[in-house]
Amino acid sequence: MLKAVIFDLNGTILDDEDNYTDAFRYVLHLLGVETGNDFTHTRGVGVKENWIDFKLRYNIKTKKSLDELVSLTQKAYLKEFDKVKLRKGFLKFVKNLKLLGIKTAIATSNDYSMVEKFFDKFGLEEYFDVVTSAEEVSLNKPSPQIFLLTAEKLGLEPYECLVFEDSEAGVEAAHLAGMAVVGIAKDGKSDFKKAQKVIHNFKDFKLLPQERVIN
Template identity: 50%
Template structure:
């Protein structure tokens, strides 16, 4: 099936920011009296705000702070750690190749637009995407497929002609339920959570070679 559009998640997929987010969550947890050695105490693929009900239950936290306040504190810590974040290897070259092949590109992220704009400016990503869908534009979060359906509609393409890049099991499930093919982006232990993806690559240098050899297939 011909690929007409490539849709990318942001955190952990375009950006190598998992460690920074892990540290940001740990800092807020510490302010709530919870000290954990877990590198990633949060759940990938569900967004910062959606993580807080999960973390409150996981660590049996008693707090009067709302999930919105806790999410804002987490994002503020994350902003202070942006110097530790980088774009995944090969991403810019891969996007350039997609555009050469007339394949549209889009970002589908549960982040809010303000954070996306900040990241776009910090990492010079604004021109990489033909369309952007953020958390404000959907009512249901991954693993619900809504964000990918909305993104395909915005691009004007059918789901069967979309290829999604995701780093979480929730994201892979959402894309599959939307009727799209999926490339999991991850390595080591993280790659084991992407078993339902059609392919798994460590970064875009791997997939770039595959696309260059056979652009019509996954």
């Protein structure tokens, strides 16, 4: 029986991946790198990991450390944070989970400081039993480490948890952890082959209260 739902934060609870794309573009521009319309960043792996990729992809030469590049990106993101919204249907969905007595958690590749920003803006801290952030694990997604730790903190087995993720790395991590996973696809399109179900937003998902299974 399903006993807990674990959510990724950015791109899953928050409809904000385009905001992070803009933040990365801004910092790349400061470094003299101009990006085209096809520019993308890798979802789900963390800001620092993206900068490791960008430095190789664009052959960036800079005296700025990875931590400084991460800080610049987070500052650029937070400048537009007032425009960030919850993914459609999330608030009603998480409230229903609590009414059903299902535990909830956040497992994010972002720092806990960003989780605090989320709580401050939307006032939803009371709806989550557990939060696991990047500082608590040694390996980011697609390693299953963050989901296994979250299940441990919830006092549950992995098979008792359902994960919502918007990235290939996150879906893979949940799968490797032995958890069922629902993929949230940008514009309703995705190749989440290891997800049990793929949705566009939380209005597309129903949890049957009697069996508590994916429908």
